[in-house]
Amino acid sequence: FIAPNPTIPPMSAAALAALLRERQPCVVLTGAGVSTESGIPDFRSPTGIWAEVDPFEVASIQAFRRDPERVWRFYRERIHLLRDAEPNSAHRALAELERRGVVAAVVTQNIDTLHSRAGSREVVEVHGSIRSARCLRCLWSEPADAVLAQLETAPAPLCPHCGEVLKPGVVLFGELLPAAEMERATQLARSARLVLVVGSSLEVWPVAGLPLEACAFAIVNRGPTALDDHALLKVDAGASETLSKVLDAL
Ligand code: APR
Numbered sequence: 001f002i003a004p005n006p007t008i009p010p011m012s013a014a015a016l017a018a019l020l021r022e023r024q025p026c027v028v029l030t031g032a033g034v035s036t037e038s039g040i041p042d043f044r045s046p047t048g049i050w051a052e053v054d055p056f057e058v059a060s061i062q063a064f065r066r067d068p069e070r071v072w073r074f075y076r077e078r079i080h081l082l083r084d085a086e087p088n089s090a091h092r093a094l095a096e097l098e099r100r101g102v103v104a105a106v107v108t109q110n111i112d113t114l115h116s117r118a119g120s121r122e123v124v125e126v127h128g129s130i131r132s133a134r135c136l137r138c139l140w141s142e143p144a145d146a147v148l149a150q151l152e153t154a155p156a157p158l159c160p161h162c163g164e165v166l167k168p169g170v171v172l173f174g175e176l177l178p179a180a181e182m183e184r185a186t187q188l189a190r191s192a193r194l195v196l197v198v199g200s201s202l203e204v205w206p207v208a209g210l211p212l213e214a215c216a217f218a219i220v221n222r223g224p225t226a227l228d229d230h231a232l233l234k235v236d237a238g239a240s241e242t243l244s245k246v247l248d249a250l
Pocket residue numbers: 030031032033034036037042043044045048055109110127198199200201202203204220221222223224237238239240
């Protein structure tokens with residue numbers, strides 16, 4: 001038990017910095033909220049993507065089998081948006097926390113590759129990424145550039161190896177998560193004395209269960225999450241501003 005320091009406001013970045021110092025190793029779990037300041041909308045806040053479009057129409061394995069061209073109309077736009085986005089100061093702060101040895105790894109639900117582009121080295125992408133598309137028949141992996149080139153003239157990219165329609169390299173609703181990444185994420189959470197959740201509503205399982213694998217977790221999130229009541233600390237504020245203050249306070 002850590003006796004709270006009476007001079008530090010309880011739900012503050014300074015309190016979070018104290019927790020990070022005390023509880024090592026720390027593993028970070030991020031969601032779409034860490035990328036909104038890069039111009040990428042999240043999913044479930046009032047201005048999120050799922051307020052505009054039904055995820056089961058564009059991001060489920062059933063939709064892909066039923067109407068792959070509809071799924072590719074959605075993901076073609078996503079790939080262009082995510083590739084043109086730049087890491088923001090929240091991504092950079094997490095990379096700096098790793099460099100200082102405060103954060104051991106980042107487990108991310110995001111498919112935008114911005115943690116790696118910001119310099120984080122230990123990144124576990126549990127929902128896949130936009131880097132490539134996969135063939136469900138022969139398991140071929142096609143890089144995003146080649147996929148986008150095909151999408152200039154075709155409604156859905158085909159596997160150059162066997163001709164099957166390729167699937168976006170992200171986990172669709174109804175699909176299993178990549179086993180190796182989920183195993184590593186679970187092992188990281190179990191070995192952590194603190195999981196720090198940044199920018200996730202914690203609504204989507206099994207990833208939402210990762211904080212519960214650790215002996216304690218804290219949350220930085222604008223608005224409520226499904227696990228607020230079980231968090232050691234909740235900072236209800238923006239990711240960039242909070243993580244920058246944490247860096248200054250360490
Ligand atoms: N700083 C802090 N929190 C933020 C910020 C910000 N700048 N911007 C948004 N948020 C919060 C939102 O209020 C919301 O609570 O981040 C949270 C994002 O939650 P979701 O939109 O549900 O995103 P996420 O938790 O990553 O969704 C998980 O669902 O649709 C699937 O595969 C998709 O990986 C995604 C998964």
